[in-house]
Amino acid sequence: MRSTILESEIQKVIALAREEKRIDGRKLDEMREIKIETGMSENAEGSTIVTLGKTKVIAGLKMDIGTPYPDNQDEGSISIGAENLPLAHADYESGRPGNDEVELARVVDRAIRESKAIDFKKLCIIEGEKVWIGYLDFYTLNGDGNLFDAGSIASLITFNNAKMPKLDSENKIILHEYSGKLKLSRQPLLTTFVKVGGKILLDPTFIEEKSAEARFSVGTTEDGFISAMQKGIGGSFTFEEINKMIEIAFKNSEKIRKQIAKI
């Protein structure tokens, strides 16, 4: 396993954080600039590139037809995958998704799924027989930290904009033809923080993540709900810190939602 981060850089980030400063000059609760592009992959039912500072991820959705799960005969399903491509950072490796990527995908998935934004019953084609199965995969194209939020934004926009494939009379997909959209009833977004040198930093970069004692992500909705939480990395948070982060998350995600609404 390759590691290109030097211990001295980490120490510098920690020292700065103790003085409430960040290496890129941001305030502790300041998000990096977000750029959004959509529709680049014509073969996808929806696709989005989100650039968050230097972090860049691409998400795409393919809808397929399958059989329902035995215990949910009238529901389709959605699965989310994440991959840190070796082209995105010197430290990323080829091969099966590691624990980091599995956690990343599952937390992004939960923030959306648990918000009940997607009505799985609407993904049913014929009860007990045929349902839509959506595969949303996002890939890191340049890795500079906070893949949770970048992946969450890219996934949400991709679902928002996705076209549903058209079905023929035998309920088979007609390639490249679409009918209607996949509608979301909520706009859940993750907001991620790390604790460095005892301070809470919003939207960490790669080096800040490597310098962190602990990480916290919270999924919030526009109507005041928490839909997911995840504490990561080996340190701890106090309940006070968690409460403060949740508060910032609600405010910050509201700004992003406004930017998304403009697309």
Next chain:
Amino acid sequence: MRSTILESEIQKVIALAREEKRIDGRKLDEMREIKIETGMSENAEGSTIVTLGKTKVIAGLKMDIGTPYPDNQDEGSISIGAENLPLAHADYESGRPGNDEVELARVVDRAIRESKAIDFKKLCIIEGEKVWIGYLDFYTLNGDGNLFDAGSIASLITFNNAKMPKLDSENKIILHEYSGKLKLSRQPLLTTFVKVGGKILLDPTFIEEKSAEARFSVGTTEDGFISAMQKGIGGSFTFEEINKMIEIAFKNSEKIRKQIAKI
């Protein structure tokens, strides 16, 4: 691969065996004490913990519904798996079952299967369409040798006690409801020996197995049949030795069968 056994310990076991002694004071043909517990896993159709000296294994059975094999349209099937959990011994590793575990599972499986104790035709639900598929898996919780016999006892008891899931009118499993039992027509059991320092030892411990030249397991039934044999490890046996071991096996397994009958 980790190996925590010292060569000096092995030499000691061999030297003792030459004098017909064992490190735990047992006689050469003496089995360790067996303790049996059943039914600990409520989600399993049957489950058993067998403690054989310090060796401890847990077995559990899940019944599922599948399609029959093309050449046995009117028969269900049973598959047995074995796993040496890394929590059970410092030398056990995570990962896919190795050759040792595959052999262990297959020999335990054969002793039962080849005795014709289970009537696979009774596992047929609808000929050519739906049959029962039983998955019995046993796991080593503490590994101190003779997993063959411990696994064999735990598997047999689990099958003996297993409840069959109830089916609804569409032949789908109703979770947590049962109807009837899986009946065995024979009570086959493995008995395992090793040859150490030229002597034959019943029911070897971990260190005795590591000290052994050769290993022999034989499956026997209460009505005088051999149902399986397996020679293991790189040494050899004479036909005399094999005959002697078969004789002991019949006697020894009879005792265990009495203990099982009391459950």
Next chain:
Amino acid sequence: MRSTILESEIQKVIALAREEKRIDGRKLDEMREIKIETGMSENAEGSTIVTLGKTKVIAGLKMDIGTPYPDNQDEGSISIGAENLPLAHADYESGRPGNDEVELARVVDRAIRESKAIDFKKLCIIEGEKVWIGYLDFYTLNGDGNLFDAGSIASLITFNNAKMPKLDSENKIILHEYSGKLKLSRQPLLTTFVKVGGKILLDPTFIEEKSAEARFSVGTTEDGFISAMQKGIGGSFTFEEINKMIEIAFKNSEKIRKQIAKI
């Protein structure tokens, strides 16, 4: 990874090639002797051993029944696999097929598939439901270079001679009974060259392949068509060299076709 080839041997092969000589005395455009045996595997629908100098491969075909691909409801399919067995060369390793074997199988496959020699529509049993799926696998038994041509010859002959399994009234395979043959409408064959010391060598041995700058294979048919091309290894060819190799390939494959016709 094991490598038993010495740099000095490679240098010798290169030096010889510069003088238009080969280590086994052959002319640059001379093929090694080919021996052909068929039908050794009674369980296979067809089988062939091809010996090309010291290179020896065995190919066998199994026909199975499956469902058609969604976009080709009235067509069966054929898949070709290649494996360099560890018994065939000290440098070959066990395990999943590596990139070399994948390329080998795919190029042999394309030469046949793209020639349209096999009519996939004739492999349809019931449109949209049941089709023949052919698995042709070839294995290297002794590896001395040019597995492309040896595999190509063995595959072609195996297809030529393959018997089709008989079906019962429910369209299930009756084991060991056959009805009719798999007919090929063309006789495509690969011809492979390497460039060593700037010279073009037909039918390279193992050491010549290891000494080569570049490799080129071309599939040709008896009626004047190229059906496949593949440049390999890290060097380059000029268009002149390619044209010359194509010319030799047509002549050379014609000779092999005559030998095949005599079987």
Next chain:
Amino acid sequence: MKNEKKVDYKKDKKRLDGRKMDELRPIKIDVGVIPNADGSAYLEWGQNKVYAAVYGPREALPKHSADPLKAVVKVEYRMTSFSVPQRKRPGPNRRDQEISKVLGEALAKTIFVEQFPNTEIGVYVEVVDSNAGSRVACLTAASCALADAGIPMRDMVSATGIGKAFNELVVDLNKDEEDAPDAVDIPIGILPNSEEIVLLQLDGLLTIKEWEQVSKMGVKSCKNVYEIQKQALKKKFELGDAGKKIVELKEDKTVKKKVKK
């Protein structure tokens, strides 16, 4: 099971299995159950049954995984095939991978890893029966196994699930409650003496107000679990308050232990 729509805990005043809203299922812990391990624990938590074993500090393998500054803590969460209603396939799935990761991260802070450079501490947890809450059961058991192994720790880790079901906030959801239409599941793990959070996840829809309530319930329940852990360790060592011994480790950071190779 998803159809129990008429259940309303606010009205009913008690839960489907008869528990009070803030009542844990029965918990039983036995320490030292796996003779081969350096430390181990067996834990029953309602229907959940889990084993935890600790091996180490021992030589880190493969060698390149060793850290010259501290012990590497490896946690593996696994379930037997028969521990769930529908047979689990062999090999770790994505859920197992994630839980292994968060459990490892929850234990990392409490262990004095810097005392054992170049070693590994292997923590293995195996679920043999389950009914909602197996991860907090495993974290609780693993913490006991580490204490049993004599690994120097800042504090125990005590965990529980808090959540919402049938219109009420409840402690320690069981499977029927997890299947409620408004179910929220929040596994929480804390260092019981400092109340620091080392494990925190949430699935479902919760308001901030509810979260404030949940956090109080979490601390209280985790402390209840801590008492049970201490009793179990006491029972094992018999010779005094083993739980106290663990807490005392916070003061005595100089404890050294021979590393087995």
Next chain:
Amino acid sequence: MKNEKKVDYKKDKKRLDGRKMDELRPIKIDVGVIPNADGSAYLEWGQNKVYAAVYGPREALPKHSADPLKAVVKVEYRMTSFSVPQRKRPGPNRRDQEISKVLGEALAKTIFVEQFPNTEIGVYVEVVDSNAGSRVACLTAASCALADAGIPMRDMVSATGIGKAFNELVVDLNKDEEDAPDAVDIPIGILPNSEEIVLLQLDGLLTIKEWEQVSKMGVKSCKNVYEIQKQALKKKFELGDAGKKIVELKEDKTVKKKVKK
């Protein structure tokens, strides 16, 4: 799509998408798009969209993969799951394996690998949208990324597909043309200055006569691609003819570059 039997390019004089027989689809290259990489490129070629990134020369890992005589060039061709009409499953398939191999072999000759013993040069290409010809798009992009990384090269590698569809030889087949009943697909990659062939594959039925015509079309088209590559590199460096810089490398084999570890 296979039913367009009445299409006949010989008669129609133009292609399904309106192109002339020897016309490439629009190509757009941006160099330096992945900040973390030592060199990178984004390339659009008709509907195809690919990213290429180069890391190295860097320490070869695992260590036993290092070659004491030269840099090891590793190429990985991958496609995102949504880059194709039917969802691609995760992990490399046999096609990906083969393309990775031939792309690596196509790049090997042009890099002065002997200048960087014991190192690896990682070349990663990712297809995010596709429509016939993704391998030549990737080879073209990878070559730009290598130049962007300042890796000393004998020449650029420029590639294109040539082939046959609907009774006519054409340049740069798209998916509809690849589905023609008489389709032949011939990916060609050359060193544009020496016209040496470094990539050559063929699927389909072609006569020798047709091949002769194809080879001429191939050289011409690859050279057109080369011009676009040079423009892209020029745009990136702004300060002169970056493409020329690459060519000049042929004369200056002494260039050294510090190896990052």
Next chain:
Amino acid sequence: MKNEKKVDYKKDKKRLDGRKMDELRPIKIDVGVIPNADGSAYLEWGQNKVYAAVYGPREALPKHSADPLKAVVKVEYRMTSFSVPQRKRPGPNRRDQEISKVLGEALAKTIFVEQFPNTEIGVYVEVVDSNAGSRVACLTAASCALADAGIPMRDMVSATGIGKAFNELVVDLNKDEEDAPDAVDIPIGILPNSEEIVLLQLDGLLTIKEWEQVSKMGVKSCKNVYEIQKQALKKKFELGDAGKKIVELKEDKTVKKKVKK
């Protein structure tokens, strides 16, 4: 095939394929068939056709697999996809894994492994056609290949299947007999000179009395196989009794062989 219930060998006095109860199927062995190997053999045993090759003693790879006290013997049993009536999927299955293990253990005793510390001896067997008894065919072939490689051995290993079918004990069951309702299959491998058992497995229901009879038939049949092995080695070396040469090795434990790297 399972319906041949009216067959009764006790009455019929001969077997389905016309053999006598104690008659082996025809066996043919060619030694030295794989030029690249250090030793090899091709064996036909009825319909079974197998190749065996030996490489070594050679440097053990990966290096940490080496044993400083003795050579490591690695045996791999594999079947081609077309060697069975229903296509075998690629990669070793659980049966292959078990057979590889028992074959390796059957060969371990006869090889003077302590003469070649830190090396490996790779033994590869490949089944290209099969009809019951492929493991004993492979063990017999592997033993010849080891002798061909000049690996010092205490004795040959000679193997055969014994068993029961259609109410009678028989030697060397074929597939039809293995499918008999009362079929018992007992692969036996011995060192023919000392009659020590190195391979022994049993599937089916057998009484002790029958086992006593089986063991006698086993020794006799294995010795018949041994004669065929000796003839094959003799044929290869032409210059005397190669089989005898093997036996003589028992007296001359000092033989040394250069290890190839």
